[in-house]
Amino acid sequence: MHTKMRTAMALLVLAAFLLPLATAASAVTTARRNCSTCGYDDIPYPFGVGPSCSLPGFSLTCAVNTDKSGYLLLGNSSMEVGIPTNTSNQFLYANISHSVEMIPGVRDYSVHWEAPARPFALSGSSNMSLFVVGCGVKASLFVGNSSIEVGNCSAICGEAQVMEKLPADTCYGIGCCFIDIQVNLRAFTINISRTSDSARSNKVYAFISGDKYQSFVPIDALRSTLPAQFKLDEYLELDEYAALEWAIPYQPNCKRALEDNTSYACVANRSKCKDSHIGGYFCYCQWGDGNPYVAGGCPEYQPLTPPPGYYSIQPRPDCPTSCGNVSTPFPFGTELGCFAKPHMYLKCNPTEVLPILQLNDRTLVTDISIDDGVLHVHEISKKTGDLLSDSDPALYAMSEEWGMDRVVTWAIDNTTCEDAKLDKGDYRCFTSHSDCVDVTEDRTTKHSGYRCRCSSGFEGNPYIRDGCTDINECLQPDKYICNGICQNSVGSYACASCRHGSDFNIVTRGCKPSTVILGVTIGLSSGGGILFLAAIVAILTRRWKRSVQKRLRRRHFQRNRGILLEQLISSDKSAGDNTKIFSLEELQKATNNFDHSRVVGRGGHGTVYKGILTDQRVVAIKKSTLVVISEIEQFINEVSILSQINHRNVVKLHGCCLESEVPLLVYEFISSGTLYNLLHCKQDGTLLPLSWEERLRISTEIAGALTYLHSEASVSILHRDVKCMNVLLNDSCTAKVSDFGASRLIPIDQTHLVTAVQGTFGYLDPEYYHTGQLNEKSDVYSFGVILVELLTRRKPIIQNEHGEKQNLSNHFLWAMRERPLEEIVDAQILEEGVETIDL
16 A cells, blocks of 8 residues: 555656646747847747746746846846857856855854756866855855765965955965865855954855956955955856856656657757756757757758868968967968868967967967877966867867866867778878878767878878878987898888898997907906806895895884784783784795785775785785874774684784884785675676675674674774775675774773764764764764665765765665655565565
8 A cells, every 4th residue: 555655646746747848848849939038139949038938947037227238037036147148058157156244253154055947057077166255264065955065165364464465366265265066066055164263354255156267355355345256247257157057857868858759858850969967968959050959940961162272182382381489280270271171270370479379269289299199289268168169179189188288189080080081082191101090089089080190111291292201210220229230111121130250330330340259258267256256245245135124124113013012912812812923024925025916905004915824824914005103003903903803704813014114914815805896896797696685694794793893892892984895705705894994992981982083985974974973873874874785786975866976875765755665775685675674
């Protein structure tokens, strides 16, 4: 009965959700009639003033200024937005800002923001930041109303007489700070707290912007002067506003959208669909500019027919070959008839000093490489958006970045080499001794097009007829090595050996009489004495090195608190029986001198090697990563804890080594990897089966180990980093809790400890994270996350249907309230465990 009720409710919600989709589909064909433009030339669909002129969620409201001019608000909110220029721009620019009055005696403030409609979100890939202008405050940015922190920053100020002397500068912590937005946000909360270590302002301003290079006047923050970014001005650059990314939200992706023609928004012929970063999808025209959301909105394909001389197979004889101090080899050019394709045209702009070469209004070209197929460019102005958007994005792609300097790969055309060779009239690698090279984007490995290069053994410009010439390798002995007589040939070279009895003369590049006999005579007469001396030196050196190594190992033993550890082990009889202090020589032999092939894992506190001791025991040897006091203290902590533990579900310590620069732990080798690998890592493209009984047994074994640590050990032990990666599995799939580098002991007379927060996000107890008070509940919470992983086979940090990162625990609790059981748990155990799981 309960299941039927949940199903009926789900169908009712689905019907209510699909109702606006039918309206949306019909709106595509009926919109654009008698629709207000609010004084603008045009408002491109799916946006429009009023529900009848827009898709659901894209409605705008026309507001009127005192001078009777109109401006646009998003939906029924008070958020002013800029007019969308065209539908190919997936961003809507808006003013997202807040002003907070700092009331005397009040320390903490909170500001919440939500997107006015479902299609919109602040994208984590749009270079947006939250700026906070004020004095003596700390700001923290959280996802929605959750405790998931995006980031935090602090703004401090000096006294007024100091602040007045500071010049205008970018936001660097004096009167202003910023938090980068690197996750998708449909809602966020800003917590602002006063700090007591600087002068304070009476008002704090927070706003979203993409311009990190805008200038702030420090004294304005202390005087609580309204920043210019709050005053909407048509002359402000767009990147000084917040960029809201938008997408059609009715389906999660293009695949699902194409299955439902009634709500599919890409209605124009020759339109295409693409998945959005924020969830949903957007449409674009296959060729040229247009509106894919309107029937007949995309243009037909028309081949480019430029006027004669616009571009050329070969350059004019009088074409400029440089601009300023930058060479402009064909296929690039700065005048008509001097470049091979329209996108290869570069602007040579005169200046007072030297002309500068530009790819577009934002980029300065500093070098062109025909051989490597790259441009070296410098960004002139910092703006939001793709640096290459003003050029041809299909034929240029960003390869490397160093601040404002970039390396851009280019292609001569956007087809493949195989297809290009079929078009004899436009194929550009026609020069003798030239080859065609397919070009792909470095970041996405997506095919961009093709370019040409001279064949091996030739050099020059492959785009100019007969431009590839033979390389005379014999004239470049440093690059082309030949210990003999060099003979050049077309495309290659040969190296002839000198005749018997002659040697090669590196100066004359020829042969000379042999000096071998003379060398042999001298060598025989003096070799005996040299060999004797060498043997004496080798013996003395070996003894000296052994002495140095012995002293160094003793020094490491003392620095690594070896004496303290010896006393600790000897004072605990139960520990002394099972724990041994190994020599470095033993462990080097066991791991083949710590060979890389013996590495079996890397953790937060070190690297783990597989070793075989002289008694044929297979062990795991953990080598700490950092030689600092804090790591040594964690090492001593782990030894002291593990030496007191004796439980079948806790990894067994065999001993340690203190003679190396970094201390080493030796414990039992667990052969089958971690629980994380079993749950989440595919083998041959699929996950290994894991039955309900095995999952129940593994969870019981982990619970037993934690119960032992908390209650049955001689001193209560809190692990502090319980997670699937720290649960090892042996050949019989028995669980073993490991990695005690972050653990703490709790004295009998205490219920909790106040410590610096340690752990892994997704497993971290929220109460411990906020208070720093450590107790058994922190480990139990992390164990609960493991249980959810076992039930759902999903990772502790997931991406929900909105494209936002979320804790698995929060998502699981929400899903239990909102979704049927079969959509939550792993399908493999749904039938097996349905009689046992009591939810």
